[in-house]
Amino acid sequence: MQNTISNDIEKCVIIGSGPAGYTAAVYASRANLFPVIIEGLQPGGQLTTTTEVENFPGYKDGVDGNQMMMDLKSQAERFGARSLTRIVQKIDFDNYPYKIYLDNGDNLITQSIILATGATAKYLGLDSETKYKGAGVSACAICDGFFYKGLDVAVVGGGDTAAEEALFLSNLCNKVYMIIRKDYMRASKTMADRVVEKENIEILYNYSTKELYGDDLLKGVLLNNTKTNEELDLRVEGFFVAIGHSPNSEFLEDVIELDENNYVKTLEDSTCTNMPGVFACGDLADPIYRQAVTAAGTGCMAAMDAEKYLAKLM
Numbered sequence: 001m002q003n004t005i006s007n008d009i010e011k012c013v014i015i016g017s018g019p020a021g022y023t024a025a026v027y028a029s030r031a032n033l034f035p036v037i038i039e040g041l042q043p044g045g046q047l048t049t050t051t052e053v054e055n056f057p058g059y060k061d062g063v064d065g066n067q068m069m070m071d072l073k074s075q076a077e078r079f080g081a082r083s084l085t086r087i088v089q090k091i092d093f094d095n096y097p098y099k100i101y102l103d104n105g106d107n108l109i110t111q112s113i114i115l116a117t118g119a120t121a122k123y124l125g126l127d128s129e130t131k132y133k134g135a136g137v138s139a140c141a142i143c144d145g146f147f148y149k150g151l152d153v154a155v156v157g158g159g160d161t162a163a164e165e166a167l168f169l170s171n172l173c174n175k176v177y178m179i180i181r182k183d184y185m186r187a188s189k190t191m192a193d194r195v196v197e198k199e200n201i202e203i204l205y206n207y208s209t210k211e212l213y214g215d216d217l218l219k220g221v222l223l224n225n226t227k228t229n230e231e232l233d234l235r236v237e238g239f240f241v242a243i244g245h246s247p248n249s250e251f252l253e254d255v256i257e258l259d260e261n262n263y264v265k266t267l268e269d270s271t272c273t274n275m276p277g278v279f280a281c282g283d284l285a286d287p288i289y290r291q292a293v294t295a296a297g298t299g300c301m302a303a304m305d306a307e308k309y310l311a312k313l314m
């Protein structure tokens, strides 16, 4: 259900549409807060770029990430939540109720805000990496893996995301190298075991990426062994970066208190930020757990905190 917005003062606007945002919407709508969800550019959030989610309670055979997000959205809409596929450009926190400016020139006035904008994939920061973005470099195997069918590719990173990307690519590509800067993989044991067992995945421990090279398209990567300092020239046509995420908090800087890594700071055991009536949940405020289920849990908390806050205003 895509609704137009009215000129009324909203009770609750939820910014972000991953498991945190949609769960907040389910709870807020069932509490009669009639929430508006501003979905952003990637409705459904990070889980829409994954394949199977195997660790969300209740799905004994796993669930497709996209499907799960569509289900959560429908669940919220069933109770009256409204969604807008728009981007927030600015929030005026100087006056209350708060005013949210959208990219199409519309604005929303609201008594409470739930921030659930999640996090975005990090890149290594090499100039050559930027040069080959979309021409060999990607941060999403699910989105781009198909273009590298039958070819040799590399995945950088040793966490669960990297393991998942490597496994996905191993079913499409000829050979997958995993470039890991330490001498161990940070990924969970189940994922690490699956990677190790896969015949066409080769793990390169103790390697960092020095440079990417090619012509118009990527042709290879120069690696450096962090122990021996030896250089390794890896001929690959795809380079998938899977080294973690940064919180999407840029639009909050200077007003909402952030930690040293730009995650939103919340009060202990609550989702309250430093701004009255503004709550944060999901990966945006979670540098530690960053799971779909924890995001959903804090989404629920944020809606309950918003409800309590609004009740006090009456």
Ligand code: NDP
Binding pocket: 053, 054, 055, 124, 156, 157, 158, 159, 160, 161, 162, 164, 181, 182, 185, 186, 188, 242, 243, 244, 245, 288, 289, 290, 291
């Ligand atoms: P993580 O932070 O867990 O792992 C990041 C990996 O990238 C680490 O191996 C890290 O190395 C490496 N890295 C970081 N920066 C660099 C760099 N500049 N150069 C080279 N390597 C680098 O991130 P993930 O995205 O993998 O996972 C985030 C969370 O999401 C985790 O809690 C994970 O369990 C969860 N997750 C769960 C999934 C599932 O269950 N299906 C799927 C995907 C993620 P180092 O170890 O040296 O720091």
